[in-house]
Amino acid sequence: MITATALTKSYGHTRVVSDLSLHCEPGTITGFLGPNGAGKSTTLKMIVGLSRPDHGTSTVGGHPFGDLPNPTRVVGTLLDASAMHAGRTGRATLSIAARMAGVPTARVDELLDRVGLSDAADRRVGGYSLGMRQRLGIAQTLVGDPQVLILDEPANGLDPEGIAWMRGLLRDFADQGGTVLLSSHLLHEVQATVDNLVVISQGTAVASGRLTELLASSSLLLRTPDPEDLARALRADRIDYQPGPDQTFTVDVLGGRVTPEIVARVALQQQVLLTELRPSDSGGLEQLFFSLTADKTAQPQEAAA
Amino acid sequence: MTSTTMTHPVLTASANSQATFTGIPFGRLVRVEWGKATDTRAARWLLIAVAASTVALVLAPLLSPSSIDQSYTSYLGFAAVALSILLPVVSILTLTSEWSQRTALATFTQEPRRMRVVTAKIAVSLMLGATAAVFGGLVTAAGLGVAAASGRTLDANLTAGLLAAFLLYVVLNVMTGVALGALVHNSAAAIVASFVLSIGFGLLGRASQLVAEWLDYSTTFTWLLNGQWAGHTAQILVSVFLWVAIPLAAGLFRTVRREIS
Numbered sequence: 001m002i003t004a005t006a007l008t009k010s011y012g013h014t015r016v017v018s019d020l021s022l023h024c025e026p027g028t029i030t031g032f033l034g035p036n037g038a039g040k041s042t043t044l045k046m047i048v049g050l051s052r053p054d055h056g057t058s059t060v061g062g063h064p065f066g067d068l069p070n071p072t073r074v075v076g077t078l079l080d081a082s083a084m085h086a087g088r089t090g091r092a093t094l095s096i097a098a099r100m101a102g103v104p105t106a107r108v109d110e111l112l113d114r115v116g117l118s119d120a121a122d123r124r125v126g127g128y129s130l131g132m133r134q135r136l137g138i139a140q141t142l143v144g145d146p147q148v149l150i151l152d153e154p155a156n157g158l159d160p161e162g163i164a165w166m167r168g169l170l171r172d173f174a175d176q177g178g179t180v181l182l183s184s185h186l187l188h189e190v191q192a193t194v195d196n197l198v199v200i201s202q203g204t205a206v207a208s209g210r211l212t213e214l215l216a217s218s219s220l221l222l223r224t225p226d227p228e229d230l231a232r233a234l235r236a237d238r239i240d241y242q243p244g245p246d247q248t249f250t251v252d253v254l255g256g257r258v259t260p261e262i263v264a265r266v267a268l269q270q271q272v273l274l275t276e277l278r279p280s281d282s283g284g285l286e287q288l289f290f291s292l293t294a295d296k297t298a299q300p301q302e303a304a305a
Numbered sequence: 306m307t308s309t310t311m312t313h314p315v316l317t318a319s320a321n322s323q324a325t326f327t328g329i330p331f332g333r334l335v336r337v338e339w340g341k342a343t344d345t346r347a348a349r350w351l352l353i354a355v356a357a358s359t360v361a362l363v364l365a366p367l368l369s370p371s372s373i374d375q376s377y378t379s380y381l382g383f384a385a386v387a388l389s390i391l392l393p394v395v396s397i398l399t400l401t402s403e404w405s406q407r408t409a410l411a412t413f414t415q416e417p418r419r420m421r422v423v424t425a426k427i428a429v430s431l432m433l434g435a436t437a438a439v440f441g442g443l444v445t446a447a448g449l450g451v452a453a454a455s456g457r458t459l460d461a462n463l464t465a466g467l468l469a470a471f472l473l474y475v476v477l478n479v480m481t482g483v484a485l486g487a488l489v490h491n492s493a494a495a496i497v498a499s500f501v502l503s504i505g506f507g508l509l510g511r512a513s514q515l516v517a518e519w520l521d522y523s524t525t526f527t528w529l530l531n532g533q534w535a536g537h538t539a540q541i542l543v544s545v546f547l548w549v550a551i552p553l554a555a556g557l558f559r560t561v562r563r564e565i566s
Contacts (some may be wrong), residue, residue, distance in 0.1 A: 041566075049417045050410065050565040066417045069328035077414040083407035087345035099337050100329060101413040124346075140411065 001026055002148060002181050007046050007056035008205075009039075018040045018203040020056070024181050024196070026147070027169025029174045031194035031211070032183040033289065039203040040183040041079065044152050047181075048077050050302035060148055072101040075148040076141025081157070086126030090117055090136050093125060094143065101144035111139040116165075138166065144179040149173060151182040155189050167193045187289050191215075199289065207288060215286070217279030220260060222249040224267075224274050239263070251278055306308055315369050329416055334425035335432075338456050342399045351398070352433075355391045362387035363448040370452070376460035378531070380448050384441035385530055388475050389523075393482030396430040397495045400486025400556075405493075409565050419561050424465055427483055434479035438472050467532050474530040478548045481522065487556025490563075522548045 002024040045051035115135040199207040323465040366373040489495040508515030525544040
C-alpha cells in the first residue's frame with residue numbers, strides 16, 4: 001500500500017509538485033501519468049525519501065519510508081535504470097542488493113534467470129543496453145521479496161517484447177496481492193497494464209480513478225444520411241445534441257443516462273436510418289492527456305518565437 | 306525459507322516479516338561497502354598502483370645509499386610518503402562514486418539512514434588505510450632486510466611511538482581524502498582539489514611561514530610522522546581540524562540533507 005497526502009515541493013521559486021495526493025491499494029497497478037517535467041519523478045523521490053517535501057506526508061506499507069528498518073524487504077524501488085555503476089557486473093550489482101536486504105545470494109542467480117540476464121550476468125553494466133539495465137533494475141527491486149514496487153518509467157528502453165514481459169510480471173505481482181506504482185509519459189504504454197491512473201500536469205493531479213472509468217467516453221457519435229429527421233427525433237425525446245461535420249451528431253451520455261440502446265430505439269421509432277452509433281473518439285482521458293502534452297510542447301515554441 | 310520462492314510477495318506474516326522489521330546490521334553495511342570499494346576494475350587498479358608506488362619509493366633509499374640516510378625511519382618515511390599520495394584518492398572515490406555513478410539513488414533507498422552508509426564508508430576507508438599501512442610496514446621491512454643483507458649498516462632508530470605515528474600519519478591522510486570526498490560529491494573535482502590544495506598550500510607555505518606552519522598539512526603531518534610533537538602540537542591539531550574535522554562535518558551535513566536526483 002502506498003499513500004501520499006498533499007505532497008508539495010518547490011525548487012527555488014518553481015513549484016514542482018503541488019498538493020498532490022495518491023493512494024495505491026494492494027492487488028492493483030497504478031499508473032502515474034504525465035508529460036515530461038510534470039513532477040512525476042519528484043513525487044516518487046519524495047515517497048522514497050530521496051527528496052524532502054516542503055509539505056505533505058507519505059507512507060509505504062503503512063510507514064513513512066525513512067522509518068522502514070530494511071526498506072527493500074517492503075518496497076522495491078527503481079527510479080532510474082541508467083543510474084548503475086558502469087564498472088560493476090550485473091551479478092555484482094544484484095549481489096550488493098541481496099546482501100543489503102539480507103537474503104541468500106542464491107537468489108541472485110534465480111533473479112538473473114527470471115529477468116533473462118543469465119547470459120549477461122558477468123558482463124559489466126557499462127556494456128548493457130538501457131533495456132538490459134531496466135531488466136536488471138527490475139531484478140534489483142524484487143530482491144527483498146517486497147509487497148510494493150515503485151518504478152519510474154520502467155518501460156523506457158524496452159522493446160515491445162520487453163514491455164509485454166514487464167506487463168506480465170507486474171500483473172502477476174499485483175495478482176498475488178502486491179501494490180505497484182509506475183510512472184510513464186505515454187498513455188498507450190500504460191493503458192494495457194494499469195488498473196488505476198493518476199494523471200499529473202505541472203505538479204498537480206488533474207485526473208485520477210479507475211482506468212476503465214477514465215477512458216470511458218463521455219459522449220456518443222451518431223451518423224445519419226437524414227440529419228434533419230434525426231435532429232427532430234432527438235428533440236422529440238428531449239435528448240440534447242451537438243451537430244457535427246459530415247452528417248454527424250454528438251450526444252452527451254450524461255453519466256450513463258443516455259446509452260447507445262436508447263438512441264437506437266429513438267431512431268427506430270422515428271424511422272431514421274443510423275449509419276454509425278458508437279462512443280465518440282474524443283474520450284475524456286485521451287483528450288485531456290493530449291491537451292496536456294500539447295500545452296507542454298507548445299510553450300517552448302512560443303518562447304522561441 | 307519462504308524468501309527463496311520469489312513469486313510470492315509477502316501478504317501474510319511469514320519468515321520475511323521478521324526481516325522486514327529488523328534493521329540492517331552495521332557490520333553488514335561495512336561488508337557491503339568494502340565490496341563496493343574493491344569490486345570494480347578501476348578500484349583494483351588503483352589499489353595495485355598504491356602498492357606499486359610504495360614498493361617504488363622504498364627502492365629509492367635502497368638504490369641510493371650514498372645520498373639517502375640509511376635508517377629504519379628513513380625507509381619507513383618513503384613508504385609513508387608513497388601512501389600519502391594515492392591512498393587519499395582511494396578514500397575520495399569510496400565516498401564520491403555513489404554520486405558520480407548515481408548509485409546513491411539505489412543505495413539510499415536500500416538504507417535511508419544515510420549517516421549509517423557514510424559511516425560504513427569511513428570505516429572501510431580506515432580499514433583500507435590500516436591495511437595499506439601494514440603493507441607499507443612490510444615493504445619497509447623487506448627493503449631494510451635487503452639493505453642489511455647487502456652488508457650496509459642501518460640505524461635501527463624506530464620506536465613503538467614512531468611506528469604508531471606512521472599509522473596515524475597514514476590514517477590522517479586517508480581522512481583528508483574521506484573529508485574531501487564527503488564534501489565534494491564529484492570524483493574528478495575532489496581528486497583535483499586534493500592535489501591542487503596540497504600543492505597550493507605547499508607553495509603558499511614558501512611565501513608565508515604562518516601558512517606553512519599552521520595550514521599546510523603536508524608540513525604538519527610530517528612533524529607528526531617524525532614524532533616532532535614538541536612545539537608543534539597546536540599546529541598539528543589545527544591542521545587536522547581544518548583539513549579533516551571541518552570538511553568532514555560539512556560533508557556529512559551535506560550528504561544527509563542533499564536532494565538526490
